[in-house]
Amino acid sequence: MDNIDSIDLQILKHLQENSNINIKELAGKLFLTVTPVYERIKRLERDGYIMKYVALLDKKKLNLGMTVFCNVRLKEHAKNVGSNFVKDIVALPEIIECYNIAGDYDFMLKILVEDMSSYQDFVMNKLSTIENIGNTQSVFVMGEIKHSTALAI
Amino acid sequence: MDNIDSIDLQILKHLQENSNINIKELAGKLFLTVTPVYERIKRLERDGYIMKYVALLDKKKLNLGMTVFCNVRLKEHAKNVGSNFVKDIVALPEIIECYNIAGDYDFMLKILVEDMSSYQDFVMNKLSTIENIGNTQSVFVMGEIKHSTALAI
DNA sequence: TTTTTATCAGTATTTATTACTGAACAAAGT
DNA sequence: ACTTTGTTCAGTAATAAATACTGATAAAAA
Secondary structure: OOOOOHHHHHHHHHHOOOOOOOHHHHHHHOOOOHHHHHHHHHHHHHOOOEEEEEEEEOOHHHOOOEEEEEEEEEOHHHOOOHHHHHHHHHHOOOEEEEEEEOOOOOEEEEEEEOOHHHHHHHHHHHHOOOOOEEEEEEEEEEEEEEEOOOOOO | OOOOOHHHHHHHHHHOOOOOOOHHHHHHHOOOOHHHHHHHHHHHHHOOOEEEEEEEEOOHHHOOOEEEEEEEEEOHHHOOOHHHHHHHHHHOOOEEEEEEEOOOOOEEEEEEEOOHHHHHHHHHHHHOOOOOEEEEEEEEEEEEEEEOOOOOO
C-alpha cells in the first residue's frame, strides 16, 4: 500500500524545490506523460509524503530580519508537566520552531522578530509569562549561511 | 515602488499556509475578484516578497526522522577564513540549515539523518573532513513540538 | 474641474488540471 | 504455454484554473 520508487523520489525532489512547476514540464523531465505523473503526485499527497504546499516569504522584507535561538530550561518541579508549556509555545507566532532537546536545556526555540528591541519585548512580555520556565539562554544569529526546506532524498 | 498594504499581507498569510489555494477561492475570502488578487500575487512575486513555492515533505516517511543541531567552533587561526567552510557546508545535503551565531560556538547546523548510526557516519566521514573545524557539540532532538515555515505577519 | 494614477470588475483566451478509456507489461497461478 | 490479475502508462476529452485584455470607478494631484 505504501511504498515509493525512484520516480516518486524524483517527483518529490522537484516539488520540494519548486511546487509551481506544471505537470507537463515535470513529466518531460521524467520522460513520462502527464497522466502517470499526475497520479503519482496525487498518491504521494494521499499517502502523506507531501504534507502541504506553501509559499516561502522573505523575512527581511517583512521586517522579521532577526533570528534568535532560545534555549529554555523548565523549573525542576515542572519536568513532567510539559503539556501546558507546549500549548503556550504553539500559541506564540514569533516562535517558528520548538524542539524538545537532550542536553543542558529542555527546549530550543527558534524565534523571528524585527530587531533587538522587539526581541526584548518578546522575552519580557510573552516568553517570561509562560509558567514553569526556569531560565533561558539566547543565541543570536549573525548570519544565515544556508536555509533549506528541501530534504536530502 | 515597493510597499505593501493589508490586502497584500492577507494574501501572503494565506499563501504561506497553503499555496495551492486557487485564486478564485482566495479572492472570495478577500471579497475581491480574481483579477486584483492575481495581479497582487504577481507583484509580490516580482518584488521578492514571495521567494518560492515548495512542497513540504514528511521527514519520517522519507527516513530522515532524526534531527540534530550541531554547534561548530572553528580553529582559532581560521576565524577569518570562513568562505571555504561555507562552501563545504552548502555542499552537504544533510545540513538543512546553517547559521553564523554569537556565543560559545561559531556556527550552528541543523542536520537531518535517518538514525544515530547515519549521524555517526555523517560526523565521522563528512563533517569532520571539513578543514578548519575545531570542535563540535551535538544537541539531539527528542521531539518536535512546533515546526512552521509561516512568518508571523 | 480636469488630468493622472491606481485599483478593480468583467470577459475572453490560453493553459493546466482532472477524469476516463484502453493498451502494454510483469507477476502469479492454472 | 496460457490465462488471470494488477500495475503503470499513453492518449484524449472534459473541466477548471490562470493569464491577458479592456474599460469603469474612485481617489489624488494639477
